[in-house]
Amino acid sequence: MLFSRRLMLGLAMAGTLASALTFPALAGEGPTEIDLYFPVPVDGKLARDMGTLIKEFNDGHPDIKATAVYTGSYDDTLIKTRASIKAGKPPAAVIMSANFLLDMQIENELTNLDALIKADGTTKEQFLGQFFPALQGNAVINRSVYGVPFHNSTPLLYINADKAKEAGLDANKPPQTWAELTDWAKKLTKRDGDKVTQWGIAIPCAYDYCGWMMETLTMSNGGRYYNEEFGGEVYYDTPSMLGALTWWNDLVSKFKVHPPGATPGPAVSTSFISGNAAMMMLSTGSLTYVRDNAKFNYKVAFIPRNVRNAVPIGGASLIIPAGVEADKQKAAWTLIKWMTSPEKSAWWSRATGYFAPNMAAYKTPDMVDFLNKNPDAKIAVEQLDVAKPWFATYKTVPVRKNLEDEVMLVLNGKKQPKDALVAAQKAADETLKPYNAETSLKLP
Amino acid sequence: MSLAEPAALSVAASAPPRLHLARRFIARFKASLPAYLLLLPSLVFLALFTYGAMGRVLIDALYQRATPKAPLRFVGLDNIRAVLADPAFTGAVINNLIYAVGTAIPSIGLALLFALALARTNAVTSALRAALFLPVLIPMVAASALFLFIFLPNVGLLDHYIGRLLPVLPNWLGDPDIALYAIMIITVWKNAGYYMLFFLAGLQAVPEDVMEAAHLDGAGPFMRLRYIILPELKPTFLFVIVIATLNAVTQVDHVFVLTQGGPSNSTNLVLFYIYQQAVEHFDVGKASAATLLTLAALMGLTALSFRTMADREGGA
Numbered sequence: 142m143l144f145s146r147r148l149m150l151g152l153a154m155a156g157t158l159a160s161a162l163t164f165p166a167l168a169g170e171g172p173t174e175i176d177l178y179f180p181v182p183v184d185g186k187l188a189r190d191m192g193t194l195i196k197e198f199n200d201g202h203p204d205i206k207a208t209a210v211y212t213g214s215y216d217d218t219l220i221k222t223r224a225s226i227k228a229g230k231p232p233a234a235v236i237m238s239a240n241f242l243l244d245m246q247i248e249n250e251l252t253n254l255d256a257l258i259k260a261d262g263t264t265k266e267q268f269l270g271q272f273f274p275a276l277q278g279n280a281v282i283n284r285s286v287y288g289v290p291f292h293n294s295t296p297l298l299y300i301n302a303d304k305a306k307e308a309g310l311d312a313n314k315p316p317q318t319w320a321e322l323t324d325w326a327k328k329l330t331k332r333d334g335d336k337v338t339q340w341g342i343a344i345p346c347a348y349d350y351c352g353w354m355m356e357t358l359t360m361s362n363g364g365r366y367y368n369e370e371f372g373g374e375v376y377y378d379t380p381s382m383l384g385a386l387t388w389w390n391d392l393v394s395k396f397k398v399h400p401p402g403a404t405p406g407p408a409v410s411t412s413f414i415s416g417n418a419a420m421m422m423l424s425t426g427s428l429t430y431v432r433d434n435a436k437f438n439y440k441v442a443f444i445p446r447n448v449r450n451a452v453p454i455g456g457a458s459l460i461i462p463a464g465v466e467a468d469k470q471k472a473a474w475t476l477i478k479w480m481t482s483p484e485k486s487a488w489w490s491r492a493t494g495y496f497a498p499n500m501a502a503y504k505t506p507d508m509v510d511f512l513n514k515n516p517d518a519k520i521a522v523e524q525l526d527v528a529k530p531w532f533a534t535y536k537t538v539p540v541r542k543n544l545e546d547e548v549m550l551v552l553n554g555k556k557q558p559k560d561a562l563v564a565a566q567k568a569a570d571e572t573l574k575p576y577n578a579e580t581s582l583k584l585p
Numbered sequence: 586m587s588l589a590e591p592a593a594l595s596v597a598a599s600a601p602p603r604l605h606l607a608r609r610f611i612a613r614f615k616a617s618l619p620a621y622l623l624l625l626p627s628l629v630f631l632a633l634f635t636y637g638a639m640g641r642v643l644i645d646a647l648y649q650r651a652t653p654k655a656p657l658r659f660v661g662l663d664n665i666r667a668v669l670a671d672p673a674f675t676g677a678v679i680n681n682l683i684y685a686v687g688t689a690i691p692s693i694g695l696a697l698l699f700a701l702a703l704a705r706t707n708a709v710t711s712a713l714r715a716a717l718f719l720p721v722l723i724p725m726v727a728a729s730a731l732f733l734f735i736f737l738p739n740v741g742l743l744d745h746y747i748g749r750l751l752p753v754l755p756n757w758l759g760d761p762d763i764a765l766y767a768i769m770i771i772t773v774w775k776n777a778g779y780y781m782l783f784f785l786a787g788l789q790a791v792p793e794d795v796m797e798a799a800h801l802d803g804a805g806p807f808m809r810l811r812y813i814i815l816p817e818l819k820p821t822f823l824f825v826i827v828i829a830t831l832n833a834v835t836q837v838d839h840v841f842v843l844t845q846g847g848p849s850n851s852t853n854l855v856l857f858y859i860y861q862q863a864v865e866h867f868d869v870g871k872a873s874a875a876t877l878l879t880l881a882a883l884m885g886l887t888a889l890s891f892r893t894m895a896d897r898e899g900g901a
Contacts, residue, residue: 220864247653248867335752340739346759348845400738402756403848408737415740535653538865549848553760572866579652 172206173472175233179209180218180457190492198479205472215241215457216349216538222462226250231462233473236291239279239458243372243533246282247576252461254286257474271481272498275454278369278530288458289481290498292489294425295452295524296357298322298445302438304329304339304419315442319361319388322420322445326398329419341398343418344389347405351548352541354422356453356532358385363448367532373577375534377544378566384447386558390551403549424455425521429494432517441520443527450527456495496521535576543568639880646873664874674875676850677858680765684854685833688772693825695777697818700784701810714785718778725775729842732771736843758844761851768852771839776832780825787821788814827890834883855879 177195181187188211195209212218215238222235237245245251258268265286269277276290302312308328316322326341344354356366364381368374376382392399400418410427412418414434422444431439444452459477461470479485483501487508490497496518502508503522512519534540547561547568556564649660668674699717703710720728735742736757744754757767791814799809837856840846846853846861853861859879863872 216865223867249654336754346848348847400756402738402759404738404756404759407733408740411737412740417739536866542865546847546849549759549761553756553762553848555761555849575650575652579654 172204173468174206174208175469175472175476177207177209177473177476178212178218178222178232178235180212180215180236180238187493190489194480194485194489198476202475202479205475207472207476219245223250226462226464229464231464233461233465233469234477235460235462236457237288237460239276239288239290239293239454239456240531240533240537242279242288242458242460243282244535244537245460246287247372247535250463251287252463252465252470254289254461254474257470258286271500273500273525273528275525275528275530276458276498279454279533280458288460289477291457291459291481291486292493292495293454293456293498294495295454295521295528296354296422296444297425297428297520297524298442299413299421299423299431300440300442301413301416301419301435302440304416304437305440308419312438312440315440316445317443318445319447323388323392323396323398326392326420327396330398337397337400339416340400340412340418341396342392342420342422343400343404343409343412344392344422345406345409346403346545346549346552348542348545350406351403351545352532353424353453353455355382355385355544355548357422357444358389360451360453360529361385361444361446361449362388363451366453367534369530371581372533372535373573373581375532375540375544375566375569375573377569378562381448383558383562386548386551386562388447389548390558393552394554402553425496426455426494428517428521432515439517441517443520443524450524452524452528453531454525454528455531456498494518496525534573536572539572540569543572642873642876642880645869646877647870649870660870664870665878668871668874668878671871673850673853673861674855674858677853677855680850680852681834681854684765684769684772685830687766687769688776688833689826689829691769692773692777693780693822693829695773696780696825697784699777699781700788701814703781704785704788714781717781720775720777721779723775725836725838726842728771728775729839732767732839733843736767759848761849764844764848764852768839768843771843772832772836776829780829783821783825783828784818787818791817823890823893827887830886831883834879 179191191209191211195207198207199205210232212221212235218235218237219241222232222237225231242251255265258265261268269281269286272280272290273293276293280286280288280290298315300312300315305312305325310325310328316325322342328341329339330337330341331339345351346354359366359382362381362385364379364385365376366382367376389399393401400412404412406423406427409418409421410423410430413421413423414431414436416437425441428441443450459480461473461477465473480489481499483497483499483505486497486499487502487505489495490502491508491511497503497508503512532541544565547556547565550556551558551561646664647659647661648657649664650657699714703714703717723731738744738756738759739748739754741757743757748754755763758764795813796809799813804812834855837854837860840852840854840857844852846857855875856879859872859875862868862875866872
């Protein structure tokens with residue numbers, strides 16, 4: 142008896158398991174259900190704001206039910222999106238770091254949005270015309286639209302106005318050139334013997350931030366960092382980048398006005414807030430954090446130039462991954478257009494500190510009010526006139542790291558700028574080799 | 586098993602061997618069928634999520650794309666060769682060796698010291714034991730987030746106090762010469778309390794009468810430690826060393842949170858290298874090859890340690 146009872150038990154368990162595996166819950170009829178993957182690159186409040194936004198969308202669109210799925214950092218969001226594409230169940234829309242689009246397009250992971258734009262009866266030019274021109278470079282690949290700018294940023298120079306005043310400097314006339322900035326940093330550095338008690342300036346260098354800051358300095362030194370038209374080339378071993386890295390290194394080891402070593406973004410902002418660093422270069426995305434936490438007067442200014450005023454953009458675009466079914470694609474497109482409309486764009490900008498990519502957002506009455514109350518939020522928008530696309534290549538992250546690892550060695554006094562850039566160029570060329578073999582070096 | 590074999594032999598001699606063996610096999614299978622059925626669900630899940638994944642890694646390690654749009658093709662051992670030739674992988678292996686030795690020895694030493702000091706149970710030692718065990722209860726990710734603030738250059742907790750003593754403040758996580766050691770400090774802090782538990786348990790097993798006899802013979806505390814306690818703790822040592830080595834290869838949460846393998850790959854450990862290959866370089870073939878190499882090394886290590894343990898038990 143014991144035998145058969147055991148057997149029955151085993152069979153019953155196996156049976157339950159099998160039925161659980163083979164009969165998933167039947168999908169109900171109703172609104173088109175879509176998922177939106179969204180990263181939180183700045184702070185926790187953003188997740189709540191996203192919930193508010195999506196609820197408002199669902200209330201206004203009864204035929205679509207969108208769900209916002211939190212997916213971690215920008216890098217994590219790329220990983221999760223790629224995993225779900227591979228598994229055959231891509232989300233209908235993703236807020237994707239703007240410079241990952243090219244890499245994804247090369248890997249056939251994006252839906253070309255041209256057809257959806259055409260179906261609306263608009264032209265590509267009209268559609269893109271809504272957005273600041275600086276943002277279009279990262280959204281358009283081979284003259285096709287692959288992404289819609291959602292929230293964006295540029296790097297800024299933050300100045301502790303109280304410390305500047307103490308040192309006899311006027312923060313209302315911020316430094317405009319590298320020479321002036323070097324001078325300011327020297328005056329703002331306080332020493333106690335050999336020991337520095339207050340740093341003149343801090344620039345972040347951790348993976349991701351370091352590449353962005355190198356691009357910022359290279360661009361304001363007249364350079365380009367990468368080929369905007371083709372994903373197989375970067376310009377690391379160039380005079381413009383050599384000048385940029387040498388100056389950064391000089392701030393550290395020659396003038397000793399910048400803390401040595403590689404310092405991540407949060408450490409730099411903490412240092413600024415605590416008064417340990419009198420100036421810093423950081424994203425406009427940190428502006429809300431600084432506004433809420435600084436117990437002193439601060440000013441934000443353009444990134445100073447050596448050759449020209451130029452900065453890269455940062456931030457994210459909305460994309461539709463490859464392999465999304467037609468009805469979901471249409472629903473996602475409705476969501477994307479709604480989210481990037483002037484009103485929603487402006488609301489999101491005020492909630493997060495990013496600037497709104499849609500130019501009409503700055504004409505909405507709420508936004509005009511907000512900017513009058515917070516004039517520091519205007520600087521990033523004004524700087525957009527000189528902004529350029531964010532570096533994007535085949536395998537963006539490894540190619541960026543090829544440079545960052547070498548820059549970190551320089552900032553730690555382990556390598557000279559020239560040697561570092563030669564090594565970085567060599568490593569990046571190696572990473573880009575397979576793509577070039579298929580494109581620029583594939584000859585008839 | 587060793588008990589069953591002679592019995593089977595003696596029966597086999599009395600009857601036609603083949604038929605008997607087959608019948609016996611069927612009977613045995615029938616008897617254990619319910620057991621197999623009961624084990625089936627776990628076997629299904631093991632196959633799906635453990636053996637299946639391992640098999641997949643083995644297959645993936647043999648394939649590679651030449652260019653981004655080219656189809657996957659069979660490349661045999663090329664991926665393994667590529668991994669071995671990658672300076673980042675060799676760097677990660679060296680870092681991991683330094684990390685393993687540099688975390689295992691201090692944390693085991695500290696654990697032994699704590700256990701010896703707190704071997705007797707009373708209110709004070711219980712409180713101290715709890716305090717030393719506390720880091721074990723904090724998840725690695727949370728602990729790393731805490732240390733992010735402690736290690737903040739110039740304004741962090743550590744620099745706030747040490748800063749008064751040193752002329753130049755170290756950038757704990759931003760200097761490639763220091764970062765790996767900073768990571769090691771966290772690991773030692775986190776693991777010492779855990780290993781202490783094993784040594785406390787080991788100390789309970791030291792025979793009381795031997796200790797008393799030594800005491801009567803006039804052996805001092807050092808002599809008792811050297812000739813009685815340490816030899817008695819040998820199995821505990823072996824076990825803890827294996828655990829510590831495995832931890833050094835399998836724990837990378839703090840690398841994720843604190844340094845991402847940087848600066849300049851100075852804190853890149855093998856597991857993080859695999860993650861980078863799979864996720865950042867999107868190179869599944871190379872990631873799988875590196876996984877296979879790591880698995881082989883870990884299996885070798887485990888086999889070696891079990892053999893040492895068996896030898897010890899045989900010799901005792």
